[in-house]
Amino acid sequence: MTLLAVERIKLFSTRSPWWCAALALVITTGIAALIAANTSAEFPLTVGLTQAFYSFGMYVVLVMAALAVTTEYRFGTIKATFLAVPNRVSALVAKTAVVAVMAGLIGEAVAFGQWGISKLIKPNADIAINSAVEWRNVAGVGLVFLVGSILALAVGILVRHTAAAVSILLVWALIVEQLIGIIPKIGEKIQRWMPFVNGNHFLTAGGPELQPDPIKYPFGAWGSLGYFAAVSVGLLIVALVVAKRRDA
Amino acid sequence: MIEAIGLTKRYGRTVAVDNLSFTVEPGRVTGFLGPNGAGKSTTMRMILGLDRPTAGRVLIDGKPYTGLHRPLRTVGALLDAKWVHPNRSARAHLKWLAKSNGLPARRVDEVLETVGLTGVAGKRAGGYSLGMSQRLGIAAALLGDPQVLLFDEPVNGLDPEGILWIRNFMQGLAKEGRTVLVSSHLLSEMALTASDLVVIGKGKLISQSTTQEFVDRSSESAVKVRSPQLGQVAPLLVHKGFTVRDNGDSSLSVTGATSDQIGDIVAAHGLVLHELSPQRGSLEEAFMQLTGDAVEYHAEIGK
Numbered sequence: 001m002t003l004l005a006v007e008r009i010k011l012f013s014t015r016s017p018w019w020c021a022a023l024a025l026v027i028t029t030g031i032a033a034l035i036a037a038n039t040s041a042e043f044p045l046t047v048g049l050t051q052a053f054y055s056f057g058m059y060v061v062l063v064m065a066a067l068a069v070t071t072e073y074r075f076g077t078i079k080a081t082f083l084a085v086p087n088r089v090s091a092l093v094a095k096t097a098v099v100a101v102m103a104g105l106i107g108e109a110v111a112f113g114q115w116g117i118s119k120l121i122k123p124n125a126d127i128a129i130n131s132a133v134e135w136r137n138v139a140g141v142g143l144v145f146l147v148g149s150i151l152a153l154a155v156g157i158l159v160r161h162t163a164a165a166v167s168i169l170l171v172w173a174l175i176v177e178q179l180i181g182i183i184p185k186i187g188e189k190i191q192r193w194m195p196f197v198n199g200n201h202f203l204t205a206g207g208p209e210l211q212p213d214p215i216k217y218p219f220g221a222w223g224s225l226g227y228f229a230a231v232s233v234g235l236l237i238v239a240l241v242v243a244k245r246r247d248a
Numbered sequence: 249m250i251e252a253i254g255l256t257k258r259y260g261r262t263v264a265v266d267n268l269s270f271t272v273e274p275g276r277v278t279g280f281l282g283p284n285g286a287g288k289s290t291t292m293r294m295i296l297g298l299d300r301p302t303a304g305r306v307l308i309d310g311k312p313y314t315g316l317h318r319p320l321r322t323v324g325a326l327l328d329a330k331w332v333h334p335n336r337s338a339r340a341h342l343k344w345l346a347k348s349n350g351l352p353a354r355r356v357d358e359v360l361e362t363v364g365l366t367g368v369a370g371k372r373a374g375g376y377s378l379g380m381s382q383r384l385g386i387a388a389a390l391l392g393d394p395q396v397l398l399f400d401e402p403v404n405g406l407d408p409e410g411i412l413w414i415r416n417f418m419q420g421l422a423k424e425g426r427t428v429l430v431s432s433h434l435l436s437e438m439a440l441t442a443s444d445l446v447v448i449g450k451g452k453l454i455s456q457s458t459t460q461e462f463v464d465r466s467s468e469s470a471v472k473v474r475s476p477q478l479g480q481v482a483p484l485l486v487h488k489g490f491t492v493r494d495n496g497d498s499s500l501s502v503t504g505a506t507s508d509q510i511g512d513i514v515a516a517h518g519l520v521l522h523e524l525s526p527q528r529g530s531l532e533e534a535f536m537q538l539t540g541d542a543v544e545y546h547a548e549i550g551k
Contacts, residue, residue: 002347002348002350003348005347006344006347006348009340009343009344009347010333010336010344013333013336013337013340013341013343013344014333014335014336015335016335071333072333075330075331075332075333075334076328076330076331076332077331077332077333079298079327079328079331080331080332080345080388081348082297082298083296083297083298083319083320083325084319084320084345084348084349085348086297086313086314086316086319087314245300246300247293247298247299247300248293248298248299
């Protein structure tokens with residue numbers, strides 16, 4: 001518990017988590033507002049549509065999570081941390097826990113922010129959240145942010161440099177996972193095992209499709225989330241083992 | 249007490265620290281001396297469990313650092329004053345450190361008071377001058393009221409007032425019975441601060457002794473003789489078996505003799521002396537002499 005309190009003090013005594021949270025909210029609610037304003041009878045507003053661009057907020061949160069650890073390496077405070085807490089695994093697990101909870105809360109704020117602003121703009125549209133699928137589509141965003149932040153922290157611990165960690169995460173989530181599907185024959189078979197693709201499947205499975213999804217997912221909605229979590233936690237374990245062994 | 253036993257650190261084929269064994273006793277300031285690149289900082293990081301030794305071990309009061317419960321209560325260290333997030337205030341920095349080792353929040357205010365940073369404790373640490381950063385680093389080291397303190401080049405880049413403050417401060421800590429290890433590449437600084445010296449070069453132990461012993465052993469003492477009758481004085485001294493060197497400025501350097509002996513000899517022959525003064529080899533010269541072969545990066549002068 002002490003270590004969680006320590007990491008909470010560290011996270012909130014700098015400004016970057018607040019900026020990241022604000023940026024994630026402004027981008028996502030802004031896009032949601034634009035979409036809601038452009039819906040019509042032919043192109044009706046749905047619950048799924050309000051959440052269509054949640055991933056823009058997620059990219060910001062991935063950067064925040066990676067920064068939470070790479071700035072510690074950048075400024076040497078990781079050494080101060082390991083001096084105070086020689087058990088590096090507990091120190092880094094505590095940091096992961098605090099950042100992941102923060103990411104989850106930002107995710108919920110993003111999800112309900114998008115939904116709320118859509119409702120505000122189109123008060124007469126039927127976007128009441130009343131089925132399990134719709135609840136998962138909205139409230140699930142926080143879980144996806146939480147799991148994604150664990151993956152981002154693991155990458156941050158492994159590569160230690162802000163620029164490298166952010167590049168790897170954004171290139172992976174934005175480009176590699178999207179474009180790998182266009183490789184003939186095997187592309188689709190690889191793509192369905194991609195972590196962020198599965199995170200997205202958790203949110204959208206069972207809902208009305210905006211466009212036909214060509215991927216045959218190996219798991220159902222919750223299975224996809226479990227797989228995404230397993231990949232993230234697995235990478236975190238690798239990162240913790242590496243951090244424990246190498247010189248700080 | 250700090251005990252290093254056969255401490256070794258290799259980076260690939262480079263040996264940074266080579267089979268180093270020494271002890272640091274409580275109640276005195278021990279200087280850890282060596283030229284740049286001698287392996288001082290690497291050794292300090294190994295003492296603190298930040299770097300893993302390739303071989304050997306180092307114990308603090310009989311335990312490895314990583315085996316200490318709430319280590320800040322046993323060991324305080326200032327390795328780099330810049331290990332602070334620039335956007336975090338001094339108080340927030342100390343607050344999380346205190347929290348991590350179960351120290352009460354009032355300790356933060358106490359150490360801020362001790363180092364004289366109370367007035368700027370709420371300001372972001374990135375805006376601090378080097379001297380202020382150094383004081384914050386010392387505050388962090390003192391937080392747990394530890395019995396063992398390590399400082400890596402604490403006076404580097406400080407103004408004379410700051411140097412004096414740190415010097416007195418470290419001596420005060422040792423007087424309270426604490427173990428104080430302070431590294432430096434400046435022998436003159438260590439001669440004023442430390443009572444014991446551990447000297448290393450190229451990662452190897454060169455000597456461990458009191459500062460006085462080290463200085464006496466390494467500085468050859470000579471006597472300077474100036475006289476209008478040097479031509480007659482010199483043969484007399486050579487005849488007595490002393491080593492005489494002509495300094496080229498109508499003075500001689502005599503080794504192997506005390507100033508008393510030389511004065512008596514010259515007076516017995518009725519010659520005139522204008523100067524008779526014992527010379528002490530400079531500490532820097534002595535240090536160079538001992539570590540001359542052990543400097544990692546030689547500057548080739550006059551090539």
